[in-house]
Amino acid sequence: FGDVRIDGALLQDAATSIDLAAGKTLTFGPSASTSLARGLWNGGGTVVNQGTLATSGGTTNAGVLATSGTLSGGLTNQASGQVQASGTVSGAIANAGLFTVTGALAGNGTLSNTGTAQLLVTGGSLTGLTSVTNSSTNATGIGIGAGRTLAAGTVTNAAGATLVSRVDGDHWETRDVVGLASSIGFDALGVDLAMADLDEVLAWAQEGYLRTDG
Numbered sequence: 001f002g003d004v005r006i007d008g009a010l011l012q013d014a015a016t017s018i019d020l021a022a023g024k025t026l027t028f029g030p031s032a033s034t035s036l037a038r039g040l041w042n043g044g045g046t047v048v049n050q051g052t053l054a055t056s057g058g059t060t061n062a063g064v065l066a067t068s069g070t071l072s073g074g075l076t077n078q079a080s081g082q083v084q085a086s087g088t089v090s091g092a093i094a095n096a097g098l099f100t101v102t103g104a105l106a107g108n109g110t111l112s113n114t115g116t117a118q119l120l121v122t123g124g125s126l127t128g129l130t131s132v133t134n135s136s137t138n139a140t141g142i143g144i145g146a147g148r149t150l151a152a153g154t155v156t157n158a159a160g161a162t163l164v165s166r167v168d169g170d171h172w173e174t175r176d177v178v179g180l181a182s183s184i185g186f187d188a189l190g191v192d193l194a195m196a197d198l199d200e201v202l203a204w205a206q207e208g209y210l211r212t213d214g
Contacts, residue, residue, distance in 0.1 A: 020045040022063065028053055030069070039073070044080070058091065068103065079115060086124055093129075095119055101126050101148075111152070113141055113161075125149040134161045 018036060020026050022044030028034055032051030039057025040047070046064040055073035059065070061081040067089065074091030077083045077099055086103030093099075093111040102123035113119045113134045122145035129152035134141050142163045144150055157163055 020047060020063070028069070032069075036073075042081075061097075074109070077117075079117075117141065118143065119150075121145060121148045121150050125151070127151040129153070132156070134158060134163065136161055138162070 018026075018038075018040050020040070020042045024045040025048070026042075026045065027048040028051045030050045032049075032053075034051065034053045036053075036055040036057070039055045040053070040059045042059070042061045042063045042065060044063040047059075047061070047066070049065070049067040049071055050069050052070045053059070053067070053072070054070075058074035058076060059071060060076045060078065061083060062078045063080070064082045064084075065075075065077070066084045068086045070088045070090070071085075072088075072090035074093070075083070075089055076094045077097045079096045081097035083095070083097070083099045084102045085099065086101065086105050088106045090108050092109045093107065095111065095113050095117045096115045098118050098120070099113075100120045100122065104124040105126045106128045107126065108128050109130060111119070111129050111132045113132070113136045115136060116138045117136045118138050118140055119134070119136075120140070120143045122143065125148050127149065132142075132150065132152045132155040134156070135158040136142070137160060139162060141161050142150070142157075144163070
């Protein structure tokens with residue numbers, strides 16, 4: 001099919017998913033309320049969600065997904081995918097591509113950042129997640145802008161993975177963090193991490209980068 005825009009209610013209860021081909025655009029307008037019994041597959045086109053999009057089978061993105069409304073049912077962003085997100089994304093998020101937070105974004109599940117993925121928390125804060133696991137080998141696997149927060153119950157940064165944060169202006173701090181133990185909060189970095197290396201934690205605290213929660 002060609003480009004499609006939905007501005008009302010759409011209930012799809014068939015045992016099939018919606019597949020969007022490369023070069024096509026599917027738009028859910030601000031008043032759209034869409035419920036998909038299976039899932040949404042974006043094979044290389046552009047999906048714009050300004051309303052409510054709920055899927056039982058999750059949303060898989062290999063193209064461009066711009067969501068500023070509510071997206072529920074989980075989201076898988078493949079290596080070729082680009083996500084621009086604000087509003088709400090409910091369910092597990094698996095990111096292997098580029099995921100940019102463009103405004104305040106609330107989640108309620110897990111987030112994994114794998115392969116050479118980038119999670120850029122730059123246009124707003126990302127809050128409400130139960131856990132974040134970063135194993136991306138990208139030089140900026142997770143980037144957090146000044147004044148932004150990545151908040152989760154736990155954040156685990158695997159060996160070789162990197163968190164980069166803009167402290168002020170053009171001053172960026174890169175921290176290769178591997179950790180599992182108690183909760184540590186970044187003051188300027190704006191992220192809660194699970195840390196194991198107490199000596200490094202104390203050193204960062206003395207530098208003014210860290211504070212303990214509690």
